[in-house]
Amino acid sequence: MVVALAVGFFVFATLYSDVLWYDQLGYLSVLTTQWFAAGVMFLVGFFAMAVPVWASIEIAFRWRPVYAKLNSQLDRYQQVIEPLRRVATFGVPALLGLFAGVATASRWQLTLQYLNRTQFGQTDPQFGLDISFYMYDLPFWRGVVGFASAVVIVAGLAAIATSYLYGAIRFSQREVRISKIARIQIAVTAFVYIALQAVSIYLDQFATLTNNSGSFTGANYSAVNATIPGLTILAGIAAIVAVLFLVAAVIGRWRLPIIGTAMLIVLGLVLGSLYPWIVQRFEVDPSERTLEAEYIQRNIDATRDAYDVADVDEIAYDATTDAEPGALRNDAATTANIRILDPSLVTKSFQQLQQFRQYYQFPEDLDVDRYDIDGQVQDAVVTVRDLNIDQLGSSATWYNQTVVYTHGYGLVAAYGNQRSSDGQPVFLESGIPTTGSLGDFEPRIYFGENSPPYSIVGGPEGTTPVELDYPSGTDGQQQTYTTFSGDGGPKLDNVFKRLVYALKFQSEQIFLSDAVNDQSQILYDRDPADRVSKVAPYLTIDSDPYPSVVDGRVVWIVDGYTTSADYPYSQTQSWSNAISDTKTSTQGVRLDDVNYVRNSVKATVDAYDGKVTLYAWDPDDPLLQTWEKIYPSTLKPISDMSGGLMSHVRYPADLFKAQRSVLGQYHVTDAGSFYSREDAWATPNDPTSSTSNPTLQPPYYLTLQMPTQDTPEYSLYSTFIPLSEQSESSRSVLTGYLAVDSNAGSEAGVKSDDYGKLRLLNLPKDDTIPGPGQVQNSFSSDPGVSSALNLLRQGESQVLSGNLLTLPVGGGLLYVQPVYVQSRGETSFPLLQKVLVSFGDKIAFESTLDGALDSLFGGDSGAQAGDQSVTPSDGSGDTGGGTSGGTGGSGGSPSGATGDPAVMSALAAAQQALTDRDAAMAAGDWAAYGEADKRLKDAIAQAIAASEN
Template sequence: MTIGVLAALVIMFFIFAGLATDYLWYQQLGFTRVIVTQWITGTALFFIGFLGMAVPVYVSIDIAFRFRPVYAKLNSQLDRYQQVIEPLRRTVMLGIPIVLGLFGGIATSSHWSMILQWLNRTPFHKVDPQFHLDIGFYVFSLPFYQGLVGFSSAVVLLSAIAALATSYLYGALRFSGREVRISRVARIQIAVTAAVYIGLQAISLWLDQYATLTDGSNKLLTGATYTDVVAGIPAKQILAYAAAVVAILFIVTAVIGRWRLPIIGTALLIVISLVIGAIYPWIVQRFTVDPSAKSVESSYIEKNIKATRTAYGVSSVKETNYDAKSTASKGALANDATTTENIRIIDPSLVTDAFAQLQQYRQYYAFPDQLDVDRYKIDGKVQDVVIAVRELNQSGLGSSNNPYNSTFVYTHGYGVVAAYGNQRSADGQPVFLESGIPVKGSLGTSKNFEPRIYFGEQGPQYSIVGGNGLNKVELDYPSGNDDNGNNATTTYSGDGGPKLNNTFKKLIYAIKFQSEQIFLSDAVNSKSQILYDRDPSTRVQKVAPYLTLDSDPYPAVVNGRVVWIVDGYTTTDQYPYSAQRSLSTSIADANKAAPAYATDQINYIRNSVKATVDAYSGKVTLYSWDKTDPILQTWQKVFPSTVKPMADMSGTLLSHVRYPEDLFKMQREILGTYHVTDPGSFYNGDDAWTTPNEPTKTSGDTSLQPPYYLTMKLPDQNAAFQLYSTYIPQQTNESNPRNVLTGYLAANSDAGDTKGSISKNYGKLTLLTLPKTDNVPGPGQVQANFNADSTVANVLNILARGDTQVKRGNLLTLPVGGGLLYVQPVYVQSTSDTSYPILQKILVSFGDRIAFEDTLKEALDDLFGGDSGATTGDAGVGTGTSTGEARAPERAREPERGLEPARAQAQARAPDRERARRPRVLL
C-alpha cells in the first residue's frame, strides 16, 4: 500500500511539473488566457463526459440488479456465473461505469475546440442554396449536434448492453427454446432504453440531410446532387419521422407490455430504409441522372462552382486573355524595364552551399536548405533579395558538444545574410548586401541592429541564458583564429523564457528536460532564464491552437530586429457545396515535402492572421489580417485580446508581409479546375489545367514546380512584388502529354509600404489565360528544348565531365514583350567537399528561340536580335568579396579553375550563330 501511494504521488508530481512548466511558458509570453481556457474547458468536458457516460451505465446496471426476480429459477450455468461474480459484484458495478466514464471523459475533452466554437459561434451572413441556413450552422453548429447525438447514442447503447447482461445474469431475461420471458421492470427498462436510442437515430437522420451539403464522396462534386435533392434528402426526412414513430411504439410497449407493435415498426423501418434510402435513389440515379447527367446536374454544378470559388477566396480573380507573341523582335522588352531589371538569377534552393562556404564561418552555424525571397529598400530602390538567418547548429560542435556547452555556452545564432536576387559577381558568386561577423551591410549594423538569433528553426531543445551578467559565458560570435581564441561572449538581456529564480522552478524543469544540470549547476542563478519551444511555428501554434500555419516562416529585418513572419490560416471542411482538397498534397512540391496536418481535408481557407516571432526575445505577436473571417471572429471571442488589429503593424513590418505560399498553392489547385464557371464545360472537363512538374527534375519525378516570388509588371498593371505559377493542360494521355502553357496565375504580394499605407491591390489574383489555339511551350517543354539543343547540350556535357557538375536553377516564366520569357540560371560546382555552386551561364527562351550567354543582359540581347531594350541587374561585374567572400577558403573556388579546359573546348565547338541561328556559347 505504501509503495502504491508513493508511486501515485510521484506520478502526480510529474504530471504537475508538466502543467506548471506549461503555465510558466504561457505566462512569460503573456498568453496565460489561452492555456487556462483550454485547461478549464478540457477539465469541464472531461467531467461532463465522465458523468454523462458513467452515471447512465451505473443507473442501468443498478436498476436491472435492484429489480431482479428474487425467486427466479436459473440454469446451472447462470448459477455458476452468479457465484463467480457475487464476491466482486460491487466492484464490477462501480468499475465498469468508471472505466467507461474515463473513456467518455477523454473522448469528450478532446473536442474542446468544437465546443468552444459552438458556444461562441459567429454567423457568416451567407446562406446555403438548398436549406437557406446560415453557413455558420454547418461550420459551428452541425458538427456539435452530430457529435452530441453520437456520444448520446454510444451512452444509451452501452447502457442497454449493461442492462441486458445484468437482466440475463439474474433471471429477469430468460430464453426457453423459442420463448423469451422478461420481467415487468426489465421490459420497461429495455423498452424505454430502446425508445431513447431509436429517437436519437431519428435526430441523427434529420441532421444527416444537412450533412449532405458537405458530403465529398461524390466524384462529380461536393454537396447535394440531383439524386440527393430528389431522393436522398426526402428519404432521410421520411426515415427520421418513421424512426420517431417507432420510438413512440417502444414507449407504448413499456406501458402496455406488448412487443408486437415495436417489432413490426422496426421491421417496417428497415424495409423503408432499404426501399427509399437505397433502392429509390439508385433508380433515380440510374434512369434519370445517368442518361442526362450534364443537363440534370447543371444547377448543382453551378452551386458547387460558386461555393468553391467563394470558400477558397478566388471568386474575384481577374481573368485576362493573353495572346502571347512567339516572335522575338528588337527592343521588345523596352517597356518591361521594371520586370527585366528584377529578374532573379540567384536560385534560393541552390545557393545554400554558397552561403555556407562564404558566410558560415564555423561548423556550429548553419543555413536552411531552402532560402527565402523578400524585398528591401536599398539606396532608395526596392530590391528583391535572397535572405537567410545564420542559426546555431549544435551538431557541428563535435567533441565540444557536452552538456555544459550545449546548455550554457552555445545558445544562439548570429546575424542575417542577404544577397541581391538579380546580381552576381564576376566569378559567379552572390553579391551580398548584408553579411559578415560582426554584421555589415545595408540591413543593419552592430550599432542599431540586434543580430543575435535565439529563436529560429534550427535552435537547440533548450538553453539557459542570462544570469547576473558578471560572468559572460555565452559565445556571441567567433572573433579569434580558432574556437578557443578570443571569441566574443555575451549575456542574454532579453525576456525570452521563464526565470529559474527558485528551487521549485529548477526542479520542475530538471524533470521536464531530464537534466540534473538545471538543478545542480552553479551556472544557474536567480536571473537565469530557460529558453525552449524556440521554433517560430511551434510558438505561434501553441498561443493560437486554432490556426493552421504556413509551412514556411521567413525572416525579415524590421526596425533593427530580426523577426520571423508566420502566416496563419483558419480552415474548415464544413463549407456547404465547396470542393474538398487535401492540404498536405496541395502544398507539396519540388522544394517542400507534404507535411502532416490534424485536419488535412478542407474546403474553406482564409489567411486570417499574420504572426511575428522576435528572433531575440521570442515575443509572439498576432495580427488580425482578415477581420471579416467568421472563424477568426469566433476565436477572438474565445481568446479575447490575444490578436491585435492590423493597424498596429508598423510600416516596416507591413512592407515585408507577402502573400503566403501555401494559400496560393491551394488556390492554384482549385483554379486549375474552377477557373471554368460554365457548368457544361466543367462537367466535360475539356478545359481542366494542372500545375506542371518541376522541369529540372528527372523524368520519373512528379513533384510540382513551386511558385516563385518576383517583382514584375503584369499586363495593364503597375509593377509589384508577385507570387506566380503556371498551368498546362491536365494530362489525360500519359503516353503523349501536352506541355503547352494554358494559364499564368499571379498574386499581388505587396501589402504596404514603410509609411504604413496598406495596398488595396494586395492579394489580388490575376489569371492570364492563353488562347486554346496557341502552342506556347510550357516549362517542361522549354527545359526539354534547352536539354536537346545540341550546342547547349555539348557545352553542358563538357562542363559536367571530370570533377565538376552542372546544376540547373529555377526556370522562371515572365510575361514580357507581349509574350512569355523563360530564364534559367546555370550553376557549375566542383565535386570536392568544400565547393559550392557558381553561377556561370544564363539560359533564356522566347517563342522557339534560345540564347545561352554569360550574363542576362547578353542573353536577352542575343535572343532579341542584338538589342532587347531590356535593363537588367545582372552585368556580372560585382566584386563579390567586399562582405565576407575574401574569408572563404581558396579551395571553394575550385569550380572556376576546373572550367578552364571546358572553356577552350566550348569555344572551339561553338557554331556560327548568325548562320545556324543557334545560341552563342561563350564560357
C-alpha cells in the same frame, strides 16, 4: 505508492512547465482556456456516460425478481459476482465514464466554436440556412447525437446483462420470459435510442451538402431529389417506431416495435440506397450534363467563395511567340528585377562564404524577401546563421551545448538579381559581426528553425559572460562572449523550478550545475512555427516562416490560416497534397481535408527574445471572429503593425498553392464546360526535379508587371498546363499564368489596396505556347547548349540547373534559367556562370541575362536586366573559408556555340584534353594527367572568352 507519486510528480512537472512557458510569453489565458474547456468537457463526458450506465444497472438490480428460479450456471455466476456487486455497480460506470470523458475532452474546440459561433451572413442554396449552421451547429449536434447514442447502447447492454444475471430475462426452450420492469426498462431504452437515430437521420440530410457525391462536393441531383426526401421520410418513420417501443413498454407486446424496426431497416435500404441509385442510374446518367448543371454551378460558386478566388481577374492574353527587336522595352523594369539567384541552389554558396564555423548552419532552402536599398526596392535571398550543436564534436558536453552555444548570429542577404564577376552571390548583408545595407539591428538568433532543444541563458549583472557570441574578438581574443538580456523564457529562480525542468528535459545537470542561478532563463520550444501554433492552436501554420529585419530586430514572419472542411458545396481537397511540391515536403504530415481557408492571421516571432505577436489580418473572417471570442485580447489589429513590418509582409505561398489547385478546374465558371472538363488545367511538374520522382513546380516570388498593371509589383506566380497532359509535362503547353500581388504595404504602414489581387492570364488555345517541361527539354536538347554543358559534366565539374522562371513580358512568355557550375570537391559550391533564356521557339545562352536577352531579341532587347557582374566588395562574396572548385561555364548562345570557329576550336581542344587526361589517369601517368588537365582548363577558358566576344 512511491511509483504513483513519482508518476504524479512527472505529470505535474509537465503541466507546471507549461504554465511557466505560457505565462512568460503573455498567453497564459490560452492555456487556461484550453484546460478549463477540456476539464469541463471531461466532466460532461464522464457523468453523461457514468450516470446513465449506473442508473441502468441499479434499476435492473433493484427491480429484479426476488424469487426467480435460476439455472445452475447463472447461480454460480451470481455467487462469484455478488461479493463484488457494489464495486462493479460503481466501478464499471466510472471506468466507462473515464473513457467517455477523455473522448469528449478532445472535442473542446468544437464545443467552444458552437458556443461562440459567428454568423457568416450567407446562406446555402438548398436549405437557405446560414453557412455558420454547417460550420458550427451541424458538427456539434451530430457529435452530441453520436455520443448520446453510444451512451444509450452501453446503458442498454448493462441493463440486459444485469437483468439476465438476476433472472429478469430468462430463456426457456424457444420462449423468452421478461419481467415487467425489465420490459419497461428495455423498451424505454430502445425508445430513446431509436429517437436519437431519428434525429441523426434528420441531420444527415444537411450533411449531404458537404459530402463528396460523385465528381464534386455537395448534394447533386439524386441527393436533392432522392436522398434528402428519403432521409426526411426515414426520420419520421424512425420517430414513429420509437413511439411503438413506448407502447410496448405499456402493453407488454413487442410485435409492433419489432415489425416497425424491420420496416425501418428495409426502408432505410430502399430510401437511403436503392432509390437514389435508381434515380442516378436511370434518370441522371442519361442526361447528366443537363440535370447536374444547377448543382455543379452551386459547387463552382461555393468553391470560389470558400477559397477566396471569386474575384480573380481573368485576362485574355494573346501571347506572341516571335522575339522582335525592342520587344522588352516596355518591360525594362521587370527584366531589371529578374531574380537569377536560386534560393534552393545557393545554400552551399552561403555555407562556404558565410558559415565561418562548423557550429553554424544555413537551411536547405533559403527564403526570398525584399528591402528598400537607397530608395529602390530590391528582391533578396535571405536566411539566418543558426546554431548547429550537432557539429561540436568532442566539445559536445552538456555545459557547452546548453550554456555556451546558445544562439546563432546574423542575417545574411544577397541581391536576387546580381552576381559577382566569378559567379558568387553579391551580399547586401553579411559577415560576423554583420555589416551591410540593412542598418543596425540585433543580430543574435536565440529563436530559429534549427535552434537547440533548450538553452540556459542570462545571469547576474557584472558576472563574466559565458555565452559564445561570435568567433572573433578584440585585444587578441579569438571569441566574443555575451549574456542574454531579454525576457525569452521562464526563470529558474528557485530550486523547485530547476527540479521541474530537470524532470521535463531529463537532465540532472539543470538541477546540479552551478551555471544555473537565480537570474537564469531556460529557452525552449524555439521554432517560430511551433511557438505560433502553441499560442494560437486554432490556426493551420504556413510551412515557410521567413526572417526579416524589422525596426532594428530580426523577426520571423509566420502566416496562419483558419480552415474548415464544412463549407457547403465547396470542393474538398487535401491541404497537404495541395501544398506539396519541390520546396515543400509533407512527408509524415497527416492528410487533412479542407474546403474553406482564409489567411486570417499574420504573426511575428522575435528572433532574440521569442516574443510572439498575432495580428488579425482578416478581421472579417467569421471563423477568426469566433476564435477572438474564445481567446479575447490575444490578437492585435492591423493598425498596430509598424510600417517596417508591413513592408515585409507578403502573400503566403501555401494559400496560393491551395488556390492554384482549385483554379486549375474552377477557373471555368460555366457548369456545362466544367462538367465536360474540356478546359481543365494542372500545375506542371518541376522540370528540374527527378524524372523518377517528379514533384510539382513551386510558385516563385518575383517583382513583375502583369499586363493590366502600370508598374511592377512584388508577386507570386505559377503556371498551368492541360490536365490531361500532366503525366507528359515535357510535351505540355502553357494554358494559364496565375499571379497574385504579394506586397502588403509600404513603410508608411498602409495596407496596399491591390494586395491579394489574383490575376489569371488565359492563353490562346489555338496557339502553342511551350510549358516549363517543354522549355527545359528544348534547353537540354539544343545542340549548342548541350555540347557545352555535356563537356563540363564529363570533367570534375557538374552543371546545376536553377529554377526555371516564367515572365509575361514582350507580349509573350519569357523563360529564364540560371545555370550553375560546381566542382565535385568537398568544399566546392555552385557558381552562377550562365543564363538560359527562351521566348517562343528561340533560345539564348550567355554569361549575363543582358547578353542573353540581346542575343534572343536580335541585339536589341530594349531591356536592362539587373544581373551585371560586379566585383565583390567587403562582405559581398569574398569572405569566409572554402574553395570553389567550379570552373567557368562554356558556350555562348547556340548560334555562337555552333557557328563561331574560335568557340568550336576551343571546345575541340577541350574534348581532346579530356580524353588524354582520362587515358593518363587509367595508365597511372600522373605527369601526363597534370599536363592534360592544364590543357583542359585553358581550352575551357578560351571557349568562354570566345563566346563572350
